[in-house]
Amino acid sequence: MQLGHNQKRTGAEVLADMLAGYGVSHVFMVPAVLRRTFAEMERRTKIARVHCHGEKAAAYMADGYARASGKPGVCMAQVIGALNLAAGLRDAYLAHAPVIAMTGGRDPKTKFRKVYQEVDDVPAFEPVTKMNATIDDVARIPDMMRQAFRVATSGAPGPVHLQFRGNEGQVDVEEAEMEALVETQFTHVPPFRPQPEAAHVKAALDLLQKAERPIVVAGGGVRASGAQAELVALAEALQIPVATSLNGKDAIPGTHSLSVGVVGSYSRESANRAVNRADLVCFIGTETGGMTTHFWAVPKIGTPAIQIDIEPEALGRNYPLQAGVLGDAKAVLAAMLAQPDKSSAARRAAWIKEISAIRAEWYEKYEKDLASDAVPIHPARICHELTQHVPEDAIVVVDTGHAGMWMGGMYDLHSARQSYMRSAGHLGWAFPAGIGAKAACPERPVVVFTGDAGFWYHIGEVETAVRWNIASVTIVNNNSGGNQSKRGFDRAYGGEQTAKARELWTYNPTNFARLAEDMGALGIRVEHPDGIAPALAQALAARRPAVIDVATDIEALAPTAVA
Ligand SMILES: Cc1ncc(C[n+]2csc(CCOP(=O)(O)OP(=O)(O)O)c2C)c(N)n1
Numbered sequence: 397m398q399l400g401h402n403q404k405r406t407g408a409e410v411l412a413d414m415l416a417g418y419g420v421s422h423v424f425m426v427p428a429v430l431r432r433t434f435a436e437m438e439r440r441t442k443i444a445r446v447h448c449h450g451e452k453a454a455a456y457m458a459d460g461y462a463r464a465s466g467k468p469g470v471c472m473a474q475v476i477g478a479l480n481l482a483a484g485l486r487d488a489y490l491a492h493a494p495v496i497a498m499t500g501g502r503d504p505k506t507k508f509r510k511v512y513q514e515v516d517d518v519p520a521f522e523p524v525t526k527m528n529a530t531i532d533d534v535a536r537i538p539d540m541m542r543q544a545f546r547v548a549t550s551g552a553p554g555p556v557h558l559q560f561r562g563n564e565g566q567v568d569v570e571e572a573e574m575e576a577l578v579e580t581q582f583t584h585v586p587p588f589r590p591q592p593e594a595a596h597v598k599a600a601l602d603l604l605q606k607a608e609r610p611i612v613v614a615g616g617g618v619r620a621s622g623a624q625a626e627l628v629a630l631a632e633a634l635q636i637p638v639a640t641s642l643n644g645k646d647a648i649p650g651t652h653s654l655s656v657g658v659v660g661s662y663s664r665e666s667a668n669r670a671v672n673r674a675d676l677v678c679f680i681g682t683e684t685g686g687m688t689t690h691f692w693a694v695p696k697i698g699t700p701a702i703q704i705d706i707e708p709e710a711l712g713r714n715y716p717l718q719a720g721v722l723g724d725a726k727a728v729l730a731a732m733l734a735q736p737d738k739s740s741a742a743r744r745a746a747w748i749k750e751i752s753a754i755r756a757e758w759y760e761k762y763e764k765d766l767a768s769d770a771v772p773i774h775p776a777r778i779c780h781e782l783t784q785h786v787p788e789d790a791i792v793v794v795d796t797g798h799a800g801m802w803m804g805g806m807y808d809l810h811s812a813r814q815s816y817m818r819s820a821g822h823l824g825w826a827f828p829a830g831i832g833a834k835a836a837c838p839e840r841p842v843v844v845f846t847g848d849a850g851f852w853y854h855i856g857e858v859e860t861a862v863r864w865n866i867a868s869v870t871i872v873n874n875n876s877g878g879n880q881s882k883r884g885f886d887r888a889y890g891g892e893q894t895a896k897a898r899e900l901w902t903y904n905p906t907n908f909a910r911l912a913e914d915m916g917a918l919g920i921r922v923e924h925p926d927g928i929a930p931a932l933a934q935a936l937a938a939r940r941p942a943v944i945d946v947a948t949d950i951e952a953l954a955p956t957a958v959a
């Protein structure tokens with residue numbers, strides 16, 4: 397877009413100025429891409445140019461940055477690394493994280509002539525982006541950048557891909573009349589708070605107030621909207637218990653008396669039991685997907701349901717609704733809070749008693765694991781130590797598989813100021829995502845929980861964290877194997893496995909603390925459960941990247957979901 401009174405400038409100058417103008421503090425990449433832009437970033441901005449060991453890790457760092465801060469995370473790759481970067485966008489896409497990926501790409505002058513390293517990368521970005529576009533003319537950089545930030549942050553957020561002409565994006569060296577115009581509204585999520593229709597709010601509120609056993613299922617949309625305080629206030633005013641999706645775990649502290657925990661597949665038994673006892677389920681900012689509903693068994697389809705979402709197409713997708721409210725979660729909850737019939741809470745006294753009992757039964761049932769003194773260490777004990785010792789303002793970042801199950805089910809956030817982010821399915825996401833989260837929020841403690849298989853994926857990024865002094869603390873639940881696979885291989889082998897079968901999911905024992913030390917990080921090895929809390933304290937105080945390697949029991953299996 398040309399706005400007049402412009403002078404000729406290079407694409408690199410404009411791109412650097414726009415990234416700074418949009419509040420980007422870090423970009424994550426493997427070179428060489430947009431080389432001139434990087435030179436201009438150094439000259440014109442304070443943006444940290446974090447040079448990583450792999451494009452997938454760079455995408456995960458941008459994703460962690462975005463989820464922790466609500467600001468778009470930026471990652472980059474040249475043409476040969478583009479598909480590695482695309483692979484890394486899948487988790488951001490699944491989790492609705494605003495990530496902007498920039499790659500080098502084909503030049504019309506030479507395409508189809510077997511250019512070194514070149515294929516058509518654009519189609520590979522299609523399934524993992526909200527917008528997937530090419531910049532062929534330098535003059536299009538300003539408007540396409542604005543559109544990228546607009547799309548990434550608006551509605552349900554998500555990734556965007558921009559391919560710059562030239563295998564390294566050399567279009568950035570060209571000149572045109574351009575203005576580095578920034579729309580500050582789109583520097584963060586949410587840029588808009590669409591207000592709900594009053595009649596829809598009233599219909600949903602009436603149903604909630606009439607219900608005797610209602611429950612809220614809160615998802616990641618509550619975090620994206622920053623609606624946690626309103627959610628808790630409404631739950632308290634009307635006495636409605638709250639379950640969350642795994643993505644929405646920080647919608648309410650686990651220690652709150654109305655919290656029943658994470659519902660679905662990677663879940664806490666009390667949440668599944670409570671949701672399946674409800675006479676009305678209120679979904680807020682959740683896609684009601686397979687993971688959150690344990691493949692639509694919790695709650696059963698046909699359970700009376702209402703839903704609040706910012707995306708019209710989400711309303712009623714998986715559960716027929718008695719009422720649907722389109723709008724920003726915070727705006728909808730605030731509208732409900734303006735007119736609650738608090739006297740209706742009396743109707744739910746028996747339900748709240750039942751919920752307290754369900755909560756208490758869960759803690760009793762798992763007390764022996766949470767407090768386990770076993771050596772090798774029981775993973776539930778790590779979760780319990782984290783519940784007690786993670787700082788008030790921490791960001792907790794968790795990998796998938798057993799890591800997601802252990803922490804989703806066994807760990808409690810104990811403060812509304814704590815945040816929780818989880819892999820939406822990719823093993824190996826959490827460690828680089830934690831580096832991105834710490835880059836975005838350097839003043840907040842970042843505590844990562846991953847299995848050893850998850851940590852192996854991007855272990856080279858320990859060196860990146862050290863080089864940039866990005867001081868996340870990573871706890872490795874180290875059982876020398878991809879333990880979550882055990883049950884599946886037990887089944888495949890018709891019961892107990894052979895030693896040969898264990899080759900499919902076990903590794904050589906490795907001391908990650910020593911490896912981390914070799915790369916310049918603080919490494920602490922913990923072999924006794926009493927060592928977990930002091931190790932965490934030492935790592936947080938060190939103010940440099942730290943890896944706590946916890947030797948755990950390979951036979952411990954996380955509880956599976958109850959339907
Ligand atoms: C990219 C990717 N590949 C494969 C998987 C399947 N998977 C889930 S958990 C897991 C093993 C996890 O091992 P580890 O991180 O050591 O945790 P543990 O189960 O041992 O606690 C695998 C292979 C996955 N989720 N993501």
Ligand SMILES: [Mg+2]
Nearest residue numbers: 847848877879
């Ligand atoms: Mg393991």
